[in-house]
Amino acid sequence: MALNFEQPLSDLTKRIDELTKLNEDPKVNFNSEIAALKKEAQTMRGNLYSKLSAWDTVQVARHPDRPLIRNYIKDMFSDFIELHGDRCFGDDHGIIGGFATLGGKRLMLIGHQKGNSLESNIASNFGMASPEGYRKALRLMKLAEKYNLPVVCLIDTPGAYPGMEAEARGQAEAIAKNLTEMATLEVPIIVVVTGEGGSGGALGIGVGDAVLMLANSVYSVISPEGCASILWRDGKKAPEAAEALKITADSLLELGIVDKIIPEPTGGAHYDHSATMKEVKKAILKQLEKFNKISTRKLIEKRFNKYAEIGKFRKG
Amino acid sequence: MALNFEQPLSDLTKRIDELTKLNEDPKVNFNSEIAALKKEAQTMRGNLYSKLSAWDTVQVARHPDRPLIRNYIKDMFSDFIELHGDRCFGDDHGIIGGFATLGGKRLMLIGHQKGNSLESNIASNFGMASPEGYRKALRLMKLAEKYNLPVVCLIDTPGAYPGMEAEARGQAEAIAKNLTEMATLEVPIIVVVTGEGGSGGALGIGVGDAVLMLANSVYSVISPEGCASILWRDGKKAPEAAEALKITADSLLELGIVDKIIPEPTGGAHYDHSATMKEVKKAILKQLEKFNKISTRKLIEKRFNKYAEIGKFRKG
Amino acid sequence: MGWFKKSKKNAVQSDAKPELWSVCPACKAHIYKEEWEANIKVCPECAFNDKLSYKERLQLLIDEGSFKELNKEIKPTDHLKFVDAKGPYSEKANAAITKTGMNESIITGTGNINNIPVVIAVMDFRFLGGSLGSGTGDKILRAAEYALKHKRPYIIVSASGGARMHEGIVSLMQMAKTCAGIAKLNKAKIPYISILTHPTTGGVSASFAMVGDINIAEPGTMIGFAGRRVIEETIKQKLPDDFQTAEYLLKHGFIDKIVKRNEMKNFLSNVLQYTTAK
């Protein structure tokens, strides 16, 4: 699937494909033309991805081929034992979790589960978690605390599910409780925004000692569309809203919300899963090593101070 | 309402009432006859209640006029602030709880809520709690722990509600979690069986540092009717089962399950609420005083040892 | 209950002298302004509890003369240099300051409730819809730290549409920041009571407002995470009338008690007897 801003690149790729097909005929030889076009495509990809607008980045962050938690589980972690249920009402599929191993390091993995097909999206409610998802996440974090395992949270959600049942069963309470409990959880929490960081639904598993973002992921208090329809009274102004909300990794690093940006391959994470995961893995392991050395008391104190600093009022 | 074994007493009382009515006629004077009959009734009441069978006691424990939690709240506690909800799914009416004051002493009161009319019984599900009731109870106990308030639990239930929804929402889990958490709750827990102590549904708020029983209350692993229909294959053998199960306060004291028996007035608690409550109040305050002096570490250790001793295997 | 769905049958028609009348936002009844104020903005027709200013709220809850404000100087900060269709956020914030006489959407301070010393924070919906800006979050956290230091019970009266979009992600993070403050109080066993007033929604409902040791609401208060319209669009069905009311949340287990406005102060001091019992 080609995104809007990728159109020229997509056209070029199509020509390369056509030429490659023609080239199968032994009577012709387009080798040099193909090589030239490929080079051009590579340059174009570099150019396009070097100057993405905030709204472009939203499209990349939502790309259906972008690595999802199931891809990370399959290809980046060497082991995963899924654990189900909130021990109270149900087993949400919008957030999943379990024991996982990364580079030989054992941890508790928790993350939003988006789908990449209609079927898988319906099964996981498009990555929009219900209260049971947040409560399962908290249960697993408490289990990690008991077993002294670090927690890794992968964030990728349009937001918490805005459904009647979700409200009735305490969407607000579930998120609020997680924010409170995560503040003093006695093991390191490493958060990685891998795609969409959608508001409270993201933050509900997003309080951590380090918050990392993939270069083309976004993290926002409200969707650009939602913001545009409220503040611009026109949902079509989403690109303007996206710009104004400062939701890209660069801006968030500058604002002190994000601790590190994880680079993506030219062409975006969806263009090269394996290169992406290599970087994500490296980044997580580095953080685990860093926080592993810190005493529990110090860890929680640092975490508290980190959040106390965000938006701290300064005169003038 | 007269219980079966109270029939002779009931007949006598009727005669006294009739005679008293006739006595209104100034032309007659039955004063001495009435006084004699009243004395006889008093003696008879004493005799009847001095030799209750286990099955009789079950009837007394289930008497609709027996003081219920609402009566204790109204007449024994000087203040009650009900707190609602399990912060997860609902607000059960089979178990209620809140801040309460007894003899100037502040505490967290939790108890089963039976009704004494069809309407009030339906509203509180006949004192059969749902998982939300046990979860609310646990939440309030944790709140008591935060505020360093002792917990007082009044037990009066036929058992946990055996409904489809209750099973689906984890009746077993809710009770099990309470048993586990109550074992290490860092404030004193005083349990009083005031009426029916029905199996796991009673125990779910019944783990404590002291377990007291009103003299005519019962506490059992299964209802006599249920036991009879399984082990005697005949529900009508309930009186035999009641005897065999040793469910009266005397037997339970002997077995080391109960720490103290709270005396009831002659004629049972339903015959004189105020006298009953005086005794219950005295007994609870005594226990509160006792456990108030003990350090938290010691308190939990003693509580653990108390349960470890129950049914501890001894050779021979 | 359907606070906002009642018919207007009780509405007094009052074309003349509109300055004499208040209109209930819930049932649209027209009430004599004098009666409305005397009834502390509780509708005599439908019992709806309308919004109060922070001054009215403090007057209602705090012993006269005992309130001392903390961190009054904290104002909104325009972290994003945010400009929307209506102009810059900084101008909007300044206008709110001028309009309300407040520096932020919340007032924090110390005071007594029937002689019991507390730390209290009161949100005011007039200030940018009671939205959770960084100044708001910062004041909530600082007041929590004050309560911690002085071992005083902490009370927050919420009234908010949620996060403040104009401060973007910095606003979102105030949810985590305020909850971190509450977590500290929990660890230190300092009481924290949350009072939810109309309306308490979005990011405020999903953070400090919902994690009180005791959650109290006024009758009819709208409380919820997602907006009613968004939910109806998502699930393609109409919601029940009482959806997201305090009464609905009580039934679903998230509110400890619904307390009438004129009984709130005494209720609080009663509760505080237990939180500070020794």
Added chain:
Amino acid sequence: MGWFKKSKKNAVQSDAKPELWSVCPACKAHIYKEEWEANIKVCPECAFNDKLSYKERLQLLIDEGSFKELNKEIKPTDHLKFVDAKGPYSEKANAAITKTGMNESIITGTGNINNIPVVIAVMDFRFLGGSLGSGTGDKILRAAEYALKHKRPYIIVSASGGARMHEGIVSLMQMAKTCAGIAKLNKAKIPYISILTHPTTGGVSASFAMVGDINIAEPGTMIGFAGRRVIEETIKQKLPDDFQTAEYLLKHGFIDKIVKRNEMKNFLSNVLQYTTAK
């Protein structure tokens, strides 16, 4: 799933030589005894996991030769001098001992799971329906204390109809007693894994079996607090076919994972890698 509701269409008719056949308790299929045993009593027709004896269970889970029993001498105690229509409990208990070769409804001990040392307790339904007697509870608690002392993960395999009526209130109190043991493990951060096998009901489901750090069940296991018949009588309606199956409980959030019998040992040792990670 409706394990116990399947039609008998797959049932092999086998009038001849009944000693050669096993009958699946769930779908009533007749399976060659040899196949049945080779398949560790998992029905090839409906995948139902039938009850195992403690010996079979230990063989399935514990490294050969590594099991060492603890507290073997603990037997039922007749606290109530209980006599029912069929006679004294003490005789019934003695008969169970003779029949099963066990002293109680549970075996406890130490052993290795793929070389990881654990403390394990295995209930056996053959002994008075796996009921929770005082001996059972005492063994569970003592094994928990052993696990605590030696800092070993604790695993309980449940299979029980619930409390043992013949021991009355003393049996009920074993629920509190065993959970007190689990509470101690929690405080000391010692792993506790609960394996629920067919059936795990009543007082056992409402105590130690349901509060594992991780609750694992075998496919088709019946798990519930109240009996199906009692519930149907109470609510006057039919229950869904899959009611109180492991699959139903997974969906409702109470089971972490359903694990097939032949994968259980490796699953456990995988999980144990995480519980003992440093």
